[in-house]
Amino acid sequence: MKFEEKALETKHVFKGKVIDLDVETVILPDGKKATREIVHHHGAVGIVCITENEKIILVKQWRQPLRKATLEIPAGKIDPEEKGPLNTAARELNEEVRLSAQSFEYITSFYTSPGFADEKMFLYRAHGLNSVEKNLPRDAGEFLNIFELSMEQVEEEIKKGTICDSKTLMAIWYWKMNRIKE
């Protein structure tokens, strides 16, 4: 079966700080027309930090789309001027949790919502964590607290719904799978 949809016309609906929104008219494989709502995003990076005493580092912050505060792994948007997601990982690790890493191990990458968005998330594990000497400035309007949670505490926060996003659940599953292996 031929799948490809061809864009006939693109309407730029919105240009924002975090996302842009286009509505595309496409020709379907059967020749009919349809519209596709597409959110454009520069992509993001999430970082798995496991401490020497087997805890995961999480940040608590307000998420206005969810109307609540969540616990998530350190993460942030890729600046289009940054040369590759590893630079984003190093910057966000400093900005959000004031740490540097000796190395980053690539875990996986994924599209968060392929039905309506092109946001791609890169997941890394940070090795050799150290406190930074010089704090990078946080984004305006970024308020967060840093936590270290054991696997048992993590399970509790998942039940409560405070840990509730895909990249953080994947970080925890990755941590769990690695503990089984070790």
Place this chain on the structure above:
Amino acid sequence: MKFEEKALETKHVFKGKVIDLDVETVILPDGKKATREIVHHHGAVGIVCITENEKIILVKQWRQPLRKATLEIPAGKIDPEEKGPLNTAARELNEEVRLSAQSFEYITSFYTSPGFADEKMFLYRAHGLNSVEKNLPRDAGEFLNIFELSMEQVEEEIKKGTICDSKTLMAIWYWKMNRIKE
């Protein structure tokens, strides 16, 4: 630290078939103002189907936001008139892969992009798969092919980038963790 952001004003930028977009002006914990771009979505369901001969059922479809065809687990948007995500799971299993399940086991749920969207995804494992007697109609503009892949084939498609979205990777990690346990 107090985190909450309070909405002062909401501008409805776009109302679509799949998403709506609002821009909210909020008051930050320090009293300053900021804007938040928020995509509203009714939520979605993804279904993990493992066959008796240890293969996972995936659908191939065109994803215009990614400009490519992907392999994903059967999934679909929650219709606001459906009473709960389990009904969505049963409907999508029929529409997309022409199967019914004797039961659905809840795996997890998560927000796909908590920074800019309220989309929540519910992940279920389907048990007791059978061919359906009556095919439900697919959505207009929905073209897909059905595949059954072994774990080895899945790993190959992840490398190629055909399997590339969060819910499908979580489905595969869940499958992997269960195989370790068994």
